[in-house]
Amino acid sequence: MTTTTPPRRTSRLGANPHRAPRRRQPMGGPLQGWAYSAPTALFVVGLFLIPLVLVVQMSASDWPLLSGNQGLNFPQNYVDAVNLRLFWDAIGFTLLYTVITTVLLLGLGLGLALLVQESTAWKGFLRTSFLIPSALGLASASLLFYVLYSPFAGPFADLMASWGVTFLGTPEGALWSTVFLVVWRYAGFYMLLMLVGLQGISDDVFEAARIDGATRWQTFRHITVPLLKPTFALTTVLCVTGSLLAFDQFYILTKGGPDNSTMTIVQLIYNVAFQGQNNLGIAGALSVLVLLALIVINIAQLRAFRRPEES
16 A cells, blocks of 8 residues: 655745744834834923023023023133022032931831831821822922911911911021921822832841841841842932922022021022023023032932942
């Protein structure tokens, strides 16, 4: 009995039947990627790059607010900016405010994150309560606290009058009243960032430390804090940058007073540009100096939090 081998089946076009089928190219190709990224690119160019170029041009030009560009004036604007009467006072106060708010926000944020991390019946309620102030805009929160601090219409007006206390009437009171507002507004946000970092640490690490007999303090010091280093880097950069650029809260609560004791560097830029001198050239020079300082400070922070193997 003879057997016949069936003929090998070939494709209609004579292609090799063992060749893997080609993958279909995605629709649109590179053009589709450009279409997706175009809105973000336009946003960055329109709201960051173009204003940045304009500010640099202002800083190198004689540019009164009402007269427009009067020609090149570099580097006189930078000299005039450094020689402003309130320049160094504004820098000193801004740095003091930055140190205070950074320490308080990072410490309180970590403490709240450790509190709500535990599986308790009140965990969901506490997380929601701490996060609610973060949903309120900073300007709205500042207006709310302005009413609370008012010696005439605030809920503590009678108590303040009987004790002779004014929240915003003294340099120390104005500073700490504003710090209290900022901590109330942002503590929940930094708690959330810290909580994400804590949940990224494996439970096996804490279990191993518990088996080895480590105390809670030893676990926190030698395990939690080192493993939270990337989270600390992010939160520190955000907090320091936001504090150095503080404007809304001081403009609404204190207007830089009393006696310019709460004048921040950004508020000084605003005053130079739109009040008093009405000089966009000097204000642009101040803005460029602040930008350069922010770049240097952020680079220093990131290098400080860099892991040893990344150095």
